[in-house]
Amino acid sequence: MSGAGPHVLYLDHHATTPVDPRVMAVMEPLFTERFGNAASHTHPIGWRAEAVVEVAREQIAEALGAGDPRTIVFTSGATESNNLALLGAVRASRRERPHVVTVATEHPAVLDPCRVLEAGGVRLTVLPVADDGLVDPAAVAGAIDDDTVVVSVMAANNEIGVLQPLDEIGRLCAERGVLLHSDAAQAVGKIPLDVEELGLDLLSVSGHKLYGPQGIGVLYVRRQKGGKRVRLEPLQYGGGHEWGLRSGTLPMPLIAGLARAIELAQAEREEEGARLAKLRELLWMELRAGVPDLLVNGHPTRRLPANLNVALPGARAEALLSALHDVAISSGSACSSARPGPSHVLRALGLSDERIACSIRIGLGRFTTEDEIHRAGGRIAEEARKLREGAPPPADPSGGVR
Ligand SMILES: Cc1ncc(COP(=O)(O)O)c(C=O)c1O
Structure with missing residues (x-):
């Protein structure tokens, strides 16, 4: 088929x-007979929706090796997650002249927010790749300086599928105390990926790349790193959902679908x-x-x-x-x-x-x-x-x- x-x-x-039909089966009743707003705290319909969201959050945290479910922030997809990670981290940093490092083969959903930051005075280093599409971790190490806030390197490329050496890059970012973000839209559920093992601080996920629905994604936001907490400035303001990081009613059926999609992709x-x-x-x-x-x-x-x-x-x-x-x-x-x-x-x-x-x-x-x-x-x-x-x-x- x-x-x-x-x-x-x-x-x-x-x-x-x-x-996947198995994902659809989980979502379908949540649009109709089991609907609800997870932020409605005054009645059982809201509590029921909130329970669905929190179970999904736990499943996703577990699948990504995140441990704490509060690290999982729901977004509309990897584009939004990348924007929140990059714009959010730089805008929350206290550095006078922040610096960002990324790679020439990133998706536009990473490169464009980086260019927006650059236009606003942020220093940007876009690293080249070798003719096989891989970035050299030594080049990443060489690009990091005292003003570097975040390094963004995708896990798997959406055109040529190459897998970047995230483990080495994770180690060196941890040594230098610099945040590491990875756009994992093409990687989650396709290759082994564990945020703890890779030392990732921020990770973007998209539902529709792994047999889940369109319009849902996750930004993993590490809560603690050597006593340091990843601070992000939100992109949108409103009801204060997702710890104030992403206001807006949670699309509960899509969230349950995403959790099931990740669970299936990991298991198989x-x-x-x-x-x-x-x-x-x-x-x-x-x-x-x-x-x-x-x-x-x-x-x-x-x-x-x-x-x-x-x-x-x-x-x-x-x-x-x-x-x-x-x-x-x-x-x-x-x-x-x-x-x-x-x-x-x-x-x-x-x-x-x-x-x-x-x-x-x-x-x-x-x-x-x-x-x-x-x-x-x-x-x-x-x-x-x-x-x-x-x-x-x-x-x-x-x-x-x-
Ligand atoms: C690597 C990568 N990042 C980001 C995106 C954008 O994801 P979304 O459609 O969830 O916003 C895609 C999909 O085109 C992608 O392949």
């Missing part, structure tokens, strides 16, 4: 994932990761059979098991995607719908414009089957071969509406 319709093979799971992570890695290998072989000179973008092994980002030389992604009406994948440049143009991630790897233009991102998922991989691999290779041979592209039966 791809869930994307009878004719479309959905292999774009970095963009979003379908809600190892087995599912192995299954996806096998399917990815199969896809790689299918593609290579049709396009023998294809190239992998990013580190060949240190990446999410479900991610494949490849350049198909001579087949421009734009033309390929419009020829593939039946396979949902994205181009290397499709990191944000509002931002056309070459992918900043692939550029940061130092790839040529030509290679970037011929790159596609494929994200396998929980409901992807072996049969789908054979069909998708065959179709991608077939259309790529046609483009390489200079055949005119087929007419678009959708009339160009995609």
